[in-house]
Amino acid sequence: MTITSAPADEYLAHRTLYIGAEWVAPRGTGTIEVVSPNTGLPIGDVPDGTPADIDAAVAAARAAFDDPSGWSGLPASERAAALRRLADEFDARKDRIAALVSAQNGMPISVAGQLEAVYPPTLLRYYAELAEAQGPDVRDGMFGGTVEVQRSPLGVVGAIAPWNFPQTLASFKYAPALAAGCTLVLKPSPETVLDSYVLAEAAEAAGLPAGVINIVPGGREAGAHLVEHPGIDKVAFTGSTAAGRRIAETCGRLLRPVTLELGGKSATIVLDDAELDLASIGNELFVATLANNGQTCFLGTRVLAPRSRYDEVVDVLTAFAASMTIGDSLDPATQIGPMATAHHRDRVEGYIAQGRAEGGRITAGGGRPAGLDAGWYVQPTVFADVDNTATISREEIFGPVLSVIGYDTDADAVAIANDSEYGLGGTVWSADPERARSVASRVQTGTIGLSRYIPDPIAPFGGVKQSGMGRELGPEGLAAYQNLKSIYR
Numbered sequence: 378m379t380i381t382s383a384p385a386d387e388y389l390a391h392r393t394l395y396i397g398a399e400w401v402a403p404r405g406t407g408t409i410e411v412v413s414p415n416t417g418l419p420i421g422d423v424p425d426g427t428p429a430d431i432d433a434a435v436a437a438a439r440a441a442f443d444d445p446s447g448w449s450g451l452p453a454s455e456r457a458a459a460l461r462r463l464a465d466e467f468d469a470r471k472d473r474i475a476a477l478v479s480a481q482n483g484m485p486i487s488v489a490g491q492l493e494a495v496y497p498p499t500l501l502r503y504y505a506e507l508a509e510a511q512g513p514d515v516r517d518g519m520f521g522g523t524v525e526v527q528r529s530p531l532g533v534v535g536a537i538a539p540w541n542f543p544q545t546l547a548s549f550k551y552a553p554a555l556a557a558g559c560t561l562v563l564k565p566s567p568e569t570v571l572d573s574y575v576l577a578e579a580a581e582a583a584g585l586p587a588g589v590i591n592i593v594p595g596g597r598e599a600g601a602h603l604v605e606h607p608g609i610d611k612v613a614f615t616g617s618t619a620a621g622r623r624i625a626e627t628c629g630r631l632l633r634p635v636t637l638e639l640g641g642k643s644a645t646i647v648l649d650d651a652e653l654d655l656a657s658i659g660n661e662l663f664v665a666t667l668a669n670n671g672q673t674c675f676l677g678t679r680v681l682a683p684r685s686r687y688d689e690v691v692d693v694l695t696a697f698a699a700s701m702t703i704g705d706s707l708d709p710a711t712q713i714g715p716m717a718t719a720h721h722r723d724r725v726e727g728y729i730a731q732g733r734a735e736g737g738r739i740t741a742g743g744g745r746p747a748g749l750d751a752g753w754y755v756q757p758t759v760f761a762d763v764d765n766t767a768t769i770s771r772e773e774i775f776g777p778v779l780s781v782i783g784y785d786t787d788a789d790a791v792a793i794a795n796d797s798e799y800g801l802g803g804t805v806w807s808a809d810p811e812r813a814r815s816v817a818s819r820v821q822t823g824t825i826g827l828s829r830y831i832p833d834p835i836a837p838f839g840g841v842k843q844s845g846m847g848r849e850l851g852p853e854g855l856a857a858y859q860n861l862k863s864i865y866r
Protein backbone atom coordinates (compact mmCIF):
# COMPACT_ATOMS: atom_id res chain seq x y z
CA MET A 378 0.00 0.00 0.00
CA THR A 379 1.24 3.48 -0.83
CA ILE A 380 0.94 5.88 2.05
CA THR A 381 1.18 9.59 1.47
CA SER A 382 1.90 11.63 4.53
CA ALA A 383 0.84 14.88 2.96
CA PRO A 384 -2.13 14.82 0.62
CA ALA A 385 -0.72 14.40 -2.88
CA ASP A 386 2.74 14.73 -1.31
CA GLU A 387 2.63 18.46 -1.83
CA TYR A 388 4.16 21.11 0.39
CA LEU A 389 1.50 23.75 1.00
CA ALA A 390 2.65 27.32 1.40
CA HIS A 391 0.13 30.09 1.95
CA ARG A 392 1.23 33.71 1.94
CA THR A 393 -2.05 35.52 2.59
CA LEU A 394 -4.92 35.70 5.08
CA TYR A 395 -8.64 35.59 4.29
CA ILE A 396 -10.00 38.90 5.61
CA GLY A 397 -12.96 40.85 4.24
CA ALA A 398 -13.46 38.22 1.50
CA GLU A 399 -10.03 39.05 0.10
CA TRP A 400 -6.68 37.33 0.27
CA VAL A 401 -4.58 39.96 1.98
CA ALA A 402 -0.91 40.16 2.93
CA PRO A 403 -0.25 39.55 6.61
CA ARG A 404 0.91 42.51 8.72
CA GLY A 405 3.71 40.49 10.28
CA THR A 406 6.53 38.40 8.85
CA GLY A 407 6.37 35.29 11.05
CA THR A 408 5.19 31.93 9.79
CA ILE A 409 3.64 28.84 11.32
CA GLU A 410 5.29 25.68 10.06
CA VAL A 411 3.09 22.59 10.02
CA VAL A 412 4.90 19.34 10.67
CA SER A 413 3.49 15.92 9.83
CA PRO A 414 2.97 13.84 12.98
CA ASN A 415 3.35 10.76 10.78
CA THR A 416 6.87 11.59 9.64
CA GLY A 417 8.11 14.58 11.61
CA LEU A 418 8.68 16.39 8.28
CA PRO A 419 7.34 19.84 7.36
CA ILE A 420 4.26 19.75 5.12
CA GLY A 421 3.36 23.41 4.85
CA ASP A 422 3.50 26.89 6.28
CA VAL A 423 1.18 29.85 6.64
CA PRO A 424 1.50 33.38 8.05
CA ASP A 425 1.54 33.56 11.83
CA GLY A 426 -1.33 35.97 12.50
CA THR A 427 -0.39 38.96 14.65
CA PRO A 428 -2.55 41.26 16.78
CA ALA A 429 -2.52 43.68 13.81
CA ASP A 430 -4.01 40.95 11.60
CA ILE A 431 -6.65 40.29 14.24
CA ASP A 432 -7.40 44.04 14.26
CA ALA A 433 -7.92 43.98 10.49
CA ALA A 434 -10.15 40.89 10.70
CA VAL A 435 -12.25 42.36 13.51
CA ALA A 436 -12.59 45.63 11.56
CA ALA A 437 -13.86 43.68 8.54
CA ALA A 438 -16.30 41.64 10.66
CA ARG A 439 -17.42 44.82 12.47
CA ALA A 440 -18.06 46.72 9.24
CA ALA A 441 -20.03 43.77 7.85
CA PHE A 442 -22.10 43.50 11.01
CA ASP A 443 -22.74 47.22 11.44
CA ASP A 444 -24.02 47.69 7.86
CA PRO A 445 -27.80 47.63 8.36
CA SER A 446 -28.35 46.49 4.78
CA GLY A 447 -25.67 43.80 5.15
CA TRP A 448 -25.53 40.30 6.61
CA SER A 449 -27.10 41.06 9.98
CA GLY A 450 -30.01 42.86 8.32
CA LEU A 451 -30.79 40.21 5.71
CA PRO A 452 -33.93 38.11 6.01
CA ALA A 453 -33.09 34.76 7.64
CA SER A 454 -34.00 33.02 4.37
CA GLU A 455 -31.25 34.84 2.47
CA ARG A 456 -28.66 34.00 5.08
CA ALA A 457 -29.92 30.42 5.04
CA ALA A 458 -29.45 30.25 1.26
CA ALA A 459 -25.86 31.46 1.67
CA LEU A 460 -25.17 28.86 4.38
CA ARG A 461 -26.54 26.13 2.12
CA ARG A 462 -24.21 27.30 -0.65
CA LEU A 463 -21.33 27.15 1.84
CA ALA A 464 -22.39 23.61 2.80
CA ASP A 465 -22.34 22.63 -0.88
CA GLU A 466 -18.91 24.19 -1.39
CA PHE A 467 -17.66 22.41 1.73
CA ASP A 468 -19.02 19.11 0.39
CA ALA A 469 -17.17 19.68 -2.87
CA ARG A 470 -13.93 19.91 -0.84
CA LYS A 471 -14.65 17.43 1.92
CA ASP A 472 -12.12 14.78 0.92
CA ARG A 473 -9.35 17.35 0.77
CA ILE A 474 -10.36 18.82 4.11
CA ALA A 475 -10.41 15.39 5.74
CA ALA A 476 -7.00 14.55 4.28
CA LEU A 477 -5.49 17.85 5.43
CA VAL A 478 -6.80 17.46 8.97
CA SER A 479 -5.49 13.90 9.11
CA ALA A 480 -2.10 14.96 7.71
CA GLN A 481 -1.71 17.69 10.33
CA ASN A 482 -3.02 16.21 13.59
CA GLY A 483 -2.74 12.46 13.05
CA MET A 484 -6.48 11.81 13.06
CA PRO A 485 -7.09 8.52 11.21
CA ILE A 486 -8.45 9.38 7.78
CA SER A 487 -11.40 7.05 8.40
CA VAL A 488 -12.37 9.16 11.42
CA ALA A 489 -11.72 12.45 9.58
CA GLY A 490 -13.92 11.30 6.70
CA GLN A 491 -16.79 10.46 9.05
CA LEU A 492 -16.57 13.50 11.34
CA GLU A 493 -14.51 16.41 10.01
CA ALA A 494 -16.01 16.02 6.53
CA VAL A 495 -19.57 15.57 7.79
CA TYR A 496 -20.35 17.80 10.80
CA PRO A 497 -19.71 21.20 9.16
CA PRO A 498 -22.09 20.87 6.17
CA THR A 499 -24.62 19.09 8.39
CA LEU A 500 -24.57 21.95 10.90
CA LEU A 501 -24.73 24.61 8.19
CA ARG A 502 -27.89 23.05 6.77
CA TYR A 503 -29.37 22.41 10.22
CA TYR A 504 -28.89 25.98 11.41
CA ALA A 505 -30.02 27.41 8.08
CA GLU A 506 -33.32 25.60 8.56
CA LEU A 507 -33.62 26.44 12.24
CA ALA A 508 -32.99 30.18 11.76
CA GLU A 509 -35.35 30.30 8.80
CA ALA A 510 -38.10 28.65 10.85
CA GLN A 511 -37.92 31.21 13.68
CA GLY A 512 -41.07 33.28 13.23
CA PRO A 513 -42.49 36.13 15.31
CA ASP A 514 -42.79 35.30 19.00
CA VAL A 515 -45.78 37.12 20.54
CA ARG A 516 -47.02 36.01 23.96
CA ASP A 517 -50.16 36.87 25.88
CA GLY A 518 -49.08 38.96 28.87
CA MET A 519 -49.95 37.84 32.40
CA PHE A 520 -50.85 41.42 33.34
CA GLY A 521 -52.81 42.15 30.17
CA GLY A 522 -51.52 43.12 26.75
CA THR A 523 -49.00 41.09 24.80
CA VAL A 524 -45.23 40.74 24.76
CA GLU A 525 -43.23 40.44 21.57
CA VAL A 526 -39.90 38.67 22.03
CA GLN A 527 -37.45 39.70 19.33
CA ARG A 528 -34.29 37.80 18.53
CA SER A 529 -31.43 39.79 17.05
CA PRO A 530 -27.87 38.72 16.24
CA LEU A 531 -25.43 39.21 19.09
CA GLY A 532 -22.75 40.91 17.01
CA VAL A 533 -19.18 40.11 16.06
CA VAL A 534 -17.95 36.74 17.30
CA GLY A 535 -14.37 35.79 18.14
CA ALA A 536 -14.14 32.02 17.61
CA ILE A 537 -11.11 30.04 18.79
CA ALA A 538 -10.71 26.39 17.82
CA PRO A 539 -8.36 23.64 19.04
CA TRP A 540 -6.38 21.25 16.85
CA ASN A 541 -8.12 17.98 17.66
CA PHE A 542 -11.27 18.47 15.53
CA PRO A 543 -10.42 21.77 13.85
CA GLN A 544 -13.20 21.83 11.26
CA THR A 545 -15.98 20.31 13.32
CA LEU A 546 -15.37 22.52 16.35
CA ALA A 547 -15.07 25.65 14.19
CA SER A 548 -18.43 24.79 12.61
CA PHE A 549 -20.02 24.35 16.07
CA LYS A 550 -19.41 28.13 16.25
CA TYR A 551 -19.70 29.64 12.78
CA ALA A 552 -22.78 27.66 11.65
CA PRO A 553 -25.13 28.97 14.38
CA ALA A 554 -23.38 32.36 14.55
CA LEU A 555 -23.76 33.07 10.84
CA ALA A 556 -27.32 31.69 10.80
CA ALA A 557 -28.21 34.11 13.61
CA GLY A 558 -26.80 37.03 11.60
CA CYS A 559 -23.51 37.45 13.45
CA THR A 560 -20.20 37.93 11.68
CA LEU A 561 -17.08 36.15 12.82
CA VAL A 562 -13.31 36.02 13.15
CA LEU A 563 -11.99 32.47 13.40
CA LYS A 564 -8.58 31.75 14.89
CA PRO A 565 -7.53 28.18 14.18
CA SER A 566 -4.93 26.45 16.33
CA PRO A 567 -1.35 26.64 14.99
CA GLU A 568 -1.15 22.84 14.65
CA THR A 569 -4.05 22.74 12.18
CA VAL A 570 -4.04 25.72 9.87
CA LEU A 571 -3.82 24.27 6.34
CA ASP A 572 -7.43 23.04 6.38
CA SER A 573 -8.64 26.51 7.37
CA TYR A 574 -7.57 27.79 3.95
CA VAL A 575 -9.89 25.32 2.26
CA LEU A 576 -12.74 26.55 4.46
CA ALA A 577 -11.89 30.10 3.34
CA GLU A 578 -11.91 28.97 -0.29
CA ALA A 579 -15.34 27.43 0.26
CA ALA A 580 -16.62 30.67 1.82
CA GLU A 581 -15.30 32.63 -1.13
CA ALA A 582 -16.82 30.22 -3.66
CA ALA A 583 -20.15 30.36 -1.81
CA GLY A 584 -20.13 34.13 -2.21
CA LEU A 585 -20.41 34.97 1.48
CA PRO A 586 -20.37 38.78 1.70
CA ALA A 587 -17.16 40.56 2.66
CA GLY A 588 -16.32 40.34 6.36
CA VAL A 589 -18.89 37.71 7.30
CA ILE A 590 -16.18 35.15 8.00
CA ASN A 591 -12.51 36.05 8.46
CA ILE A 592 -9.75 33.58 9.30
CA VAL A 593 -6.48 34.39 11.05
CA PRO A 594 -4.24 31.46 12.00
CA GLY A 595 -2.18 32.24 15.05
CA GLY A 596 -1.09 31.26 18.50
CA ARG A 597 -1.98 32.31 22.03
CA GLU A 598 -1.06 35.95 21.61
CA ALA A 599 -3.37 36.35 18.62
CA GLY A 600 -6.07 34.42 20.48
CA ALA A 601 -5.79 36.53 23.61
CA HIS A 602 -5.87 39.71 21.51
CA LEU A 603 -9.07 38.51 19.84
CA VAL A 604 -10.71 37.68 23.18
CA GLU A 605 -10.18 41.14 24.61
CA HIS A 606 -10.67 43.10 21.39
CA PRO A 607 -13.09 46.01 21.84
CA GLY A 608 -14.72 45.19 18.50
CA ILE A 609 -15.88 41.74 19.65
CA ASP A 610 -19.30 41.07 21.20
CA LYS A 611 -18.99 37.36 22.05
CA VAL A 612 -16.25 34.76 22.43
CA ALA A 613 -16.72 31.09 21.55
CA PHE A 614 -13.81 28.92 22.68
CA THR A 615 -12.96 25.24 22.58
CA GLY A 616 -9.70 24.12 24.11
CA SER A 617 -8.00 23.34 27.37
CA THR A 618 -9.40 24.20 30.77
CA ALA A 619 -6.30 26.27 31.55
CA ALA A 620 -6.77 28.53 28.52
CA GLY A 621 -10.53 28.59 29.08
CA ARG A 622 -10.03 29.90 32.60
CA ARG A 623 -7.85 32.76 31.33
CA ILE A 624 -10.41 33.60 28.66
CA ALA A 625 -13.24 33.49 31.22
CA GLU A 626 -11.30 35.95 33.40
CA THR A 627 -10.95 38.37 30.51
CA CYS A 628 -14.59 38.00 29.52
CA GLY A 629 -15.67 38.41 33.14
CA ARG A 630 -13.81 41.69 33.38
CA LEU A 631 -15.33 42.86 30.11
CA LEU A 632 -18.79 41.41 30.86
CA ARG A 633 -18.53 39.75 27.45
CA PRO A 634 -20.67 36.69 26.68
CA VAL A 635 -18.53 33.56 26.31
CA THR A 636 -19.06 29.90 25.55
CA LEU A 637 -16.34 27.59 26.86
CA GLU A 638 -15.96 23.95 25.75
CA LEU A 639 -13.05 22.64 27.80
CA GLY A 640 -11.35 19.47 28.92
CA GLY A 641 -12.78 16.20 30.15
CA LYS A 642 -12.06 13.02 32.09
CA SER A 643 -15.28 11.14 31.54
CA ALA A 644 -16.34 7.71 32.78
CA THR A 645 -17.21 4.62 30.78
CA ILE A 646 -19.50 2.87 33.27
CA VAL A 647 -19.80 -0.87 32.63
CA LEU A 648 -22.75 -2.27 34.59
CA ASP A 649 -22.68 -5.90 35.71
CA ASP A 650 -25.15 -7.03 33.03
CA ALA A 651 -23.28 -5.39 30.13
CA GLU A 652 -22.60 -7.17 26.85
CA LEU A 653 -18.82 -7.41 26.50
CA ASP A 654 -18.45 -9.21 23.18
CA LEU A 655 -16.07 -7.07 21.13
CA ALA A 656 -17.57 -8.36 17.89
CA SER A 657 -20.79 -6.54 18.75
CA ILE A 658 -19.61 -3.59 20.85
CA GLY A 659 -16.15 -2.89 19.39
CA ASN A 660 -17.12 -0.02 17.07
CA GLU A 661 -19.13 1.83 19.70
CA LEU A 662 -16.47 1.19 22.35
CA PHE A 663 -13.89 2.69 20.00
CA VAL A 664 -15.84 5.93 19.57
CA ALA A 665 -16.50 6.15 23.31
CA THR A 666 -12.95 5.51 24.53
CA LEU A 667 -10.22 5.83 21.89
CA ALA A 668 -11.46 7.82 18.89
CA ASN A 669 -8.94 10.16 17.28
CA ASN A 670 -6.03 8.50 19.10
CA GLY A 671 -7.53 9.43 22.45
CA GLN A 672 -7.32 13.12 21.51
CA THR A 673 -11.04 13.73 21.96
CA CYS A 674 -12.55 15.77 24.78
CA PHE A 675 -15.58 13.55 25.55
CA LEU A 676 -13.83 10.15 25.77
CA GLY A 677 -14.58 7.94 28.76
CA THR A 678 -10.99 7.18 29.66
CA ARG A 679 -11.88 6.10 33.20
CA VAL A 680 -13.47 2.68 32.70
CA LEU A 681 -15.52 1.75 35.77
CA ALA A 682 -15.83 -2.03 36.06
CA PRO A 683 -17.99 -4.00 38.54
CA ARG A 684 -15.74 -6.03 40.84
CA SER A 685 -17.72 -9.17 39.93
CA ARG A 686 -16.52 -8.77 36.33
CA TYR A 687 -13.35 -6.73 36.82
CA ASP A 688 -10.95 -9.25 35.29
CA GLU A 689 -13.26 -9.82 32.36
CA VAL A 690 -13.47 -6.07 31.62
CA VAL A 691 -9.67 -5.80 31.83
CA ASP A 692 -9.28 -8.77 29.46
CA VAL A 693 -11.73 -7.30 26.95
CA LEU A 694 -10.07 -3.87 26.99
CA THR A 695 -6.63 -5.45 26.75
CA ALA A 696 -7.67 -7.43 23.67
CA PHE A 697 -9.42 -4.35 22.27
CA ALA A 698 -6.36 -2.11 22.68
CA ALA A 699 -4.01 -4.77 21.33
CA SER A 700 -6.22 -5.28 18.27
CA MET A 701 -5.89 -1.68 17.08
CA THR A 702 -4.15 -1.07 13.78
CA ILE A 703 -1.60 1.66 14.48
CA GLY A 704 -0.06 3.56 11.61
CA ASP A 705 0.10 6.50 9.24
CA SER A 706 -3.05 8.52 9.74
CA LEU A 707 -3.66 8.74 5.98
CA ASP A 708 -3.81 4.96 5.62
CA PRO A 709 -7.52 4.00 5.49
CA ALA A 710 -6.78 0.88 7.59
CA THR A 711 -5.34 2.92 10.48
CA GLN A 712 -7.39 3.04 13.68
CA ILE A 713 -4.78 4.77 15.87
CA GLY A 714 -2.53 7.40 14.34
CA PRO A 715 0.26 9.43 15.91
CA MET A 716 -0.10 12.07 18.61
CA ALA A 717 -0.52 15.53 17.08
CA THR A 718 2.87 16.89 18.12
CA ALA A 719 6.13 15.59 19.54
CA HIS A 720 5.54 17.67 22.66
CA HIS A 721 2.14 16.09 23.14
CA ARG A 722 3.56 12.57 22.63
CA ASP A 723 6.07 13.33 25.40
CA ARG A 724 3.26 14.50 27.65
CA VAL A 725 1.24 11.32 27.08
CA GLU A 726 4.33 9.19 27.74
CA GLY A 727 4.90 11.16 30.93
CA TYR A 728 1.44 10.15 32.15
CA ILE A 729 2.11 6.51 31.29
CA ALA A 730 5.33 6.66 33.34
CA GLN A 731 3.44 8.27 36.20
CA GLY A 732 0.70 5.62 36.06
CA ARG A 733 3.39 2.95 36.37
CA ALA A 734 5.16 4.78 39.18
CA GLU A 735 1.90 5.03 41.12
CA GLY A 736 1.45 1.24 40.94
CA GLY A 737 -0.78 0.82 37.92
CA ARG A 738 -0.48 -2.51 36.08
CA ILE A 739 -0.14 -2.14 32.32
CA THR A 740 -2.06 -4.89 30.51
CA ALA A 741 -1.78 -3.49 26.98
CA GLY A 742 0.61 -1.09 25.28
CA GLY A 743 2.67 1.19 27.49
CA GLY A 744 5.28 2.10 24.91
CA ARG A 745 5.90 3.05 21.31
CA PRO A 746 4.79 0.67 18.56
CA ALA A 747 7.57 -1.24 16.81
CA GLY A 748 8.56 -0.17 13.32
CA LEU A 749 7.04 3.32 13.46
CA ASP A 750 10.10 5.31 14.40
CA ALA A 751 9.57 8.50 12.42
CA GLY A 752 6.22 9.73 13.75
CA TRP A 753 4.90 10.45 17.26
CA TYR A 754 3.16 7.18 18.01
CA VAL A 755 2.02 5.80 21.35
CA GLN A 756 0.48 2.36 21.76
CA PRO A 757 -3.08 2.20 23.05
CA THR A 758 -2.49 1.52 26.72
CA VAL A 759 -4.64 -0.06 29.42
CA PHE A 760 -3.94 0.31 33.14
CA ALA A 761 -5.50 -2.13 35.63
CA ASP A 762 -5.30 -1.96 39.42
CA VAL A 763 -5.65 1.80 39.56
CA ASP A 764 -8.15 3.70 41.62
CA ASN A 765 -9.81 7.04 41.09
CA THR A 766 -7.15 8.90 43.10
CA ALA A 767 -4.34 8.04 40.66
CA THR A 768 -2.99 10.96 38.63
CA ILE A 769 -3.94 9.14 35.41
CA SER A 770 -7.52 8.86 36.70
CA ARG A 771 -7.78 12.53 37.56
CA GLU A 772 -5.98 14.48 34.85
CA GLU A 773 -6.85 14.72 31.18
CA ILE A 774 -4.17 12.76 29.29
CA PHE A 775 -5.59 13.39 25.81
CA GLY A 776 -4.05 10.20 24.46
CA PRO A 777 -4.96 6.51 24.04
CA VAL A 778 -4.66 5.63 27.73
CA LEU A 779 -7.45 3.93 29.71
CA SER A 780 -7.60 3.25 33.46
CA VAL A 781 -9.84 0.43 34.70
CA ILE A 782 -11.28 1.25 38.12
CA GLY A 783 -13.27 -1.28 40.17
CA TYR A 784 -16.56 -0.54 41.92
CA ASP A 785 -19.10 -2.45 44.03
CA THR A 786 -22.61 -1.12 43.41
CA ASP A 787 -24.27 1.10 40.80
CA ALA A 788 -24.30 3.86 43.42
CA ASP A 789 -20.52 3.47 43.87
CA ALA A 790 -20.04 3.72 40.12
CA VAL A 791 -22.01 6.97 40.04
CA ALA A 792 -20.04 8.34 43.00
CA ILE A 793 -16.71 7.52 41.33
CA ALA A 794 -17.86 8.96 38.00
CA ASN A 795 -18.81 12.17 39.81
CA ASP A 796 -15.57 12.33 41.77
CA SER A 797 -13.87 14.37 39.05
CA GLU A 798 -13.15 18.01 38.34
CA TYR A 799 -14.65 17.48 34.91
CA GLY A 800 -18.08 16.61 33.53
CA LEU A 801 -18.26 16.50 29.75
CA GLY A 802 -19.10 13.08 28.26
CA GLY A 803 -19.20 9.41 29.20
CA THR A 804 -21.20 6.27 28.56
CA VAL A 805 -23.16 3.62 30.49
CA TRP A 806 -23.12 0.02 29.24
CA SER A 807 -25.94 -2.31 30.24
CA ALA A 808 -28.29 -4.87 28.73
CA ASP A 809 -31.12 -2.99 30.45
CA PRO A 810 -31.69 0.45 28.84
CA GLU A 811 -33.80 1.73 31.75
CA ARG A 812 -31.16 0.79 34.29
CA ALA A 813 -28.50 2.43 32.13
CA ARG A 814 -30.66 5.54 31.80
CA SER A 815 -31.16 5.70 35.56
CA VAL A 816 -27.39 5.58 36.15
CA ALA A 817 -26.76 8.08 33.34
CA SER A 818 -29.24 10.51 34.87
CA ARG A 819 -27.23 10.58 38.09
CA VAL A 820 -23.86 11.32 36.45
CA GLN A 821 -22.80 14.99 36.67
CA THR A 822 -22.04 15.62 33.02
CA GLY A 823 -23.20 17.68 30.08
CA THR A 824 -23.65 14.69 27.76
CA ILE A 825 -23.70 10.91 28.16
CA GLY A 826 -24.45 7.92 25.93
CA LEU A 827 -26.09 4.57 26.52
CA SER A 828 -23.85 1.86 25.02
CA ARG A 829 -22.83 4.37 22.31
CA TYR A 830 -21.74 7.99 22.10
CA ILE A 831 -22.04 10.44 19.27
CA PRO A 832 -22.71 14.17 19.71
CA ASP A 833 -25.98 14.82 17.88
CA PRO A 834 -26.43 18.20 16.16
CA ILE A 835 -29.99 18.53 17.43
CA ALA A 836 -29.06 18.42 21.13
CA PRO A 837 -27.04 20.79 23.33
CA PHE A 838 -23.39 19.80 23.75
CA GLY A 839 -21.13 21.06 26.51
CA GLY A 840 -19.83 20.44 29.97
CA VAL A 841 -20.35 21.05 33.67
CA LYS A 842 -17.73 21.81 36.33
CA GLN A 843 -14.26 22.39 34.79
CA SER A 844 -15.47 21.14 31.41
CA GLY A 845 -16.98 24.45 30.49
CA MET A 846 -19.83 26.90 30.45
CA GLY A 847 -22.67 27.26 27.97
CA ARG A 848 -23.77 24.93 25.21
CA GLU A 849 -23.18 24.47 21.52
CA LEU A 850 -25.43 22.58 19.05
CA GLY A 851 -29.19 22.21 19.09
CA PRO A 852 -31.55 25.21 19.22
CA GLU A 853 -29.63 26.28 22.35
CA GLY A 854 -26.54 26.68 20.15
CA LEU A 855 -28.41 29.20 17.98
CA ALA A 856 -29.80 31.05 21.02
CA ALA A 857 -26.20 31.54 22.21
CA TYR A 858 -25.70 33.95 19.28
CA GLN A 859 -28.91 35.93 19.74
CA ASN A 860 -29.98 38.84 21.91
CA LEU A 861 -33.50 38.68 23.29
CA LYS A 862 -35.56 41.82 23.50
CA SER A 863 -39.03 41.88 25.08
CA ILE A 864 -41.41 44.55 23.83
CA TYR A 865 -44.34 44.99 26.22
CA ARG A 866 -47.40 46.11 24.30
Ligand code: NAD
Pocket residue numbers: 537538539540541542546564565566567595596597599600601602604615616617618620621623624637638639640641673674773775801839840844845
Ligand atom coordinates in the same frame (compact mmCIF):
# COMPACT_ATOMS: atom_id res chain seq x y z
P1 NAD B 1 -5.41 24.89 23.96
O1 NAD B 1 -6.23 25.47 25.04
O2 NAD B 1 -3.95 24.84 24.13
O3 NAD B 1 -5.65 25.72 22.60
C1 NAD B 1 -6.95 25.87 22.06
C2 NAD B 1 -6.99 27.12 21.21
O4 NAD B 1 -6.89 28.25 22.06
C3 NAD B 1 -5.85 27.27 20.23
O5 NAD B 1 -6.35 27.89 19.06
C4 NAD B 1 -4.87 28.17 20.96
O6 NAD B 1 -4.03 28.87 20.07
C5 NAD B 1 -5.81 29.09 21.69
N1 NAD B 1 -5.32 29.66 22.94
C6 NAD B 1 -4.51 29.11 23.86
N2 NAD B 1 -4.37 29.93 24.92
C7 NAD B 1 -5.15 31.02 24.67
C8 NAD B 1 -5.44 32.21 25.40
N3 NAD B 1 -4.90 32.46 26.59
N4 NAD B 1 -6.30 33.08 24.84
C9 NAD B 1 -6.86 32.87 23.65
N5 NAD B 1 -6.61 31.75 22.90
C10 NAD B 1 -5.76 30.84 23.41
O7 NAD B 1 -6.04 23.47 23.65
P2 NAD B 1 -5.58 22.38 22.57
O8 NAD B 1 -4.37 21.68 23.07
O9 NAD B 1 -5.54 22.98 21.21
O10 NAD B 1 -6.84 21.40 22.59
C11 NAD B 1 -6.95 20.35 23.46
C12 NAD B 1 -7.89 20.71 24.59
O11 NAD B 1 -9.16 21.08 24.05
C13 NAD B 1 -8.18 19.55 25.51
O12 NAD B 1 -8.17 19.99 26.84
C14 NAD B 1 -9.57 19.11 25.11
O13 NAD B 1 -10.29 18.43 26.09
C15 NAD B 1 -10.20 20.40 24.77
N6 NAD B 1 -11.36 20.18 23.90
C16 NAD B 1 -12.60 20.39 24.42
C17 NAD B 1 -13.72 20.14 23.65
C18 NAD B 1 -15.11 20.37 24.17
O14 NAD B 1 -16.03 20.44 23.38
N7 NAD B 1 -15.30 20.49 25.47
C19 NAD B 1 -13.56 19.67 22.36
C20 NAD B 1 -12.27 19.45 21.87
C21 NAD B 1 -11.18 19.72 22.67
